[in-house]
Amino acid sequence: MAAGKESKKAGAARSAAEVELPGVEQARAALSSALSSELERPRSLLYAMLEHPPQLLHLEGGDVSSRVSLALWWAALLNCEGPEPRPCLECPACLRTGALMHPDLFLLDGRVSSIKIDDVRALRPVLGEHPRFGRRRVVVLAEAQALGVEAANSLLKVLEDPCPDTCFVFTAPQRERLLPTLVSRGWVITLPWPQPGGAPSGELGLWDQALARFAVEGRGWFDLSQLRNGLDAAKAQQVVLAGRKALADRLAGREGGALAAVFRPLPEAWLLELDELFSETEDALQAQVNPLLALDAMACGVHDVVRRTSSKP
Numbered sequence: 001m002a003a004g005k006e007s008k009k010a011g012a013a014r015s016a017a018e019v020e021l022p023g024v025e026q027a028r029a030a031l032s033s034a035l036s037s038e039l040e041r042p043r044s045l046l047y048a049m050l051e052h053p054p055q056l057l058h059l060e061g062g063d064v065s066s067r068v069s070l071a072l073w074w075a076a077l078l079n080c081e082g083p084e085p086r087p088c089l090e091c092p093a094c095l096r097t098g099a100l101m102h103p104d105l106f107l108l109d110g111r112v113s114s115i116k117i118d119d120v121r122a123l124r125p126v127l128g129e130h131p132r133f134g135r136r137r138v139v140v141l142a143e144a145q146a147l148g149v150e151a152a153n154s155l156l157k158v159l160e161d162p163c164p165d166t167c168f169v170f171t172a173p174q175r176e177r178l179l180p181t182l183v184s185r186g187w188v189i190t191l192p193w194p195q196p197g198g199a200p201s202g203e204l205g206l207w208d209q210a211l212a213r214f215a216v217e218g219r220g221w222f223d224l225s226q227l228r229n230g231l232d233a234a235k236a237q238q239v240v241l242a243g244r245k246a247l248a249d250r251l252a253g254r255e256g257g258a259l260a261a262v263f264r265p266l267p268e269a270w271l272l273e274l275d276e277l278f279s280e281t282e283d284a285l286q287a288q289v290n291p292l293l294a295l296d297a298m299a300c301g302v303h304d305v306v307r308r309t310s311s312k313p
């Protein structure tokens with residue numbers, strides 16, 4: 001490394017960084033899901049990779065907030081300048097990472113909308129350079145299942161080019177949601193499903209109850225889905241997640257919410273059908289099918305499977 005040149009550049013960036021450092025609270029909030037005791041094992045795997053971080057890392061499983069938070073935690077770990085244990089969540093690099101203001105952190109956010117080829121193209125010139133501020137440049141693709149086909153292919157090309165000191169992190173519910181060629185290029189870490197300790201709360205809880213009611217009674221869903229006229233694909237993914245979470249609770253024998261209770265008497269083969277149904281819905285959402293139509297079809301599919309149980313002799 002051209003040490004003199006690099007340290008001069010880093011020095012300039014550092015003084016700029018000190019001007020407006022985000023607060024500790026902001027960084028802690030962004031990384032708090034990653035600090036949960038359930039993620040101890042994934043964190044220790046990441047520590048073990050620190051000396052030789054993979055070019056591409058996949059984080060699957062868990063829920064969306066733990067996946068994305070852990071991706072940012074990894075970015076903080078790679079660039080932390082503070083004392084052990086790292087990431088310290090107090091040094092400028094950690095604070096800026098948590099606040100998404102680190103100059104070497106790039107976030108393509110599939111939670112908001114699909115990730116387009118232009119987003120990937122915009123990155124390419126930057127990736128040929130060394131990181132400006134930290135030891136590593138970190139490119140996070142949050143919910144990479146939202147990658148369009150063209151964007152995914154463009155990323156594959158990016159990964160073939162030299163990207164000095166750059167680490168990519170993709171988050172996705174399951175590796176099967178990504179192009180196999182992307183998955184095979186990277187390491188995969190699977191996060192445990194969150195222990196729900198009862199029914200899911202907030203928006204997820206609302207969908208959980210609505211799906212459970214519709215699954216049993218065949219009504220109540222359409223009223224609710226019509227109330228959600230502003231529903232976009234990202235929000236609709238949350239509804240599918242409510243279904244997936246209930247399924248995971250059922251399979252793990254955990255208590256879960258109302259929908260998990262509806263799934264309890266179903267034989268395993270039918271649970272696989274539900275799993276397939278959720279995957280199809282996710283695919284439809286990605287293919288930009290109207291989210292309400294996709295969810296209504298999913299709710300009807302769940303109802304069909306559940307009704308089969310109650311009509312069993």
Ligand SMILES: [Zn+2]
Nearest residue numbers: 080088091094
């Ligand atoms: Zn730090």
